[in-house]
Amino acid sequence: MAFRINDIVMRKSYGSDILFRVINVIDNKGVRYYLLHGLNMRIIADAPEDDLIEASRAKIVEYDRPYREKAEYLLKKIAQSKSLQRKKGMARGVRQEPYGRPGKVLHIDGDEEYLNICMEAYRKVGMEVVGVVLKEEEQPEKVYDLLERYRPDILVITGHDSIKSSARDYGDLESYRNSKYFVEAVKNARKYEPSLDNLVIFAGACQSNYEALIKAGANYASSPERVLIHCLDPVLVSEKVAFSHINELVKIEDLIEHTITGAAGIGGLQTMGKFRYGVPKGKY
DSSP, X not given: OOOXXXXXXXEGGGTTOSEEEEEEEEEETTEEXXXXXXXXXXXXXXXXXXXXXXXXXXXXXXXXXXXXXHHHXXXXXXXXXXXXXXXXXXXXXXXXXXXXXXXXXXXXXXXXXXXXXXXXXXXXXXXXXEEEEXXXXXXXXXXXXXXXXXXXXXXXXXXXBOBOTTOOOTTOGGGBSSHHXXXXXXHHHHHHOOOTTTSEEEEOOTTOOXXXXXXXXXXXXXXXXXXXXXXXXXXXXXXXXXXSBTTSEEOHHHHHHTSSSOTTTOEEOOEEOOBEEESSOXXX
């Protein structure tokens, strides 16, 4: 059957394990192929028409439920933690309610729909963020100017990625669809700010070349075990750094536990937090 843009489909050859959204139709010498983006995973793929089946509404709900529930749980946990921190500040005898400034985020995303989901999550946890939609291949060229314009504390470089079906060497950047663009974007960001503590960088998507991203200068990256990562994982990493105190190391184990995917999908280096407390709070 023919599929249309935005149809939700599964690949028969992979046991219908992942749900995808059709984003483009490609005619290759009379054979119709479809370009696919993961429904809630940051993976890109393509498949011939005869390998795809349409996902039922029940299948979509069943597939999405565990990821949505975990994301909602983590965001609720974050909100509760911030409420507790405010109460502790008052209990320490501070005459006026303490306030503070979390780290500012610049989130560059190759997927507009995912960026919108992430922006809503950032707002739920009270973060200052600028979101920019930029195709993966355009990110290296434009990241420096965006950093100069917005001057963030935390930079997210993400979108979609995957290991090519023909790949034999997982250390080779050419084995990945978009890892090379993320790597070049990180390198260019480090030309703007070399210090890993002055500018904290998360980079990567599903199955990205983790080692190359860390070597390029990212503080945190995906994907150590080349697994799929959830669309909100970059948000959860950024939140942990943004609200950790400026003179404290972010415990990498706590940060990984703070994500949906966990250690198989997210890793990184010791990094200082970005939150600055202030007292007293202004009256006006």
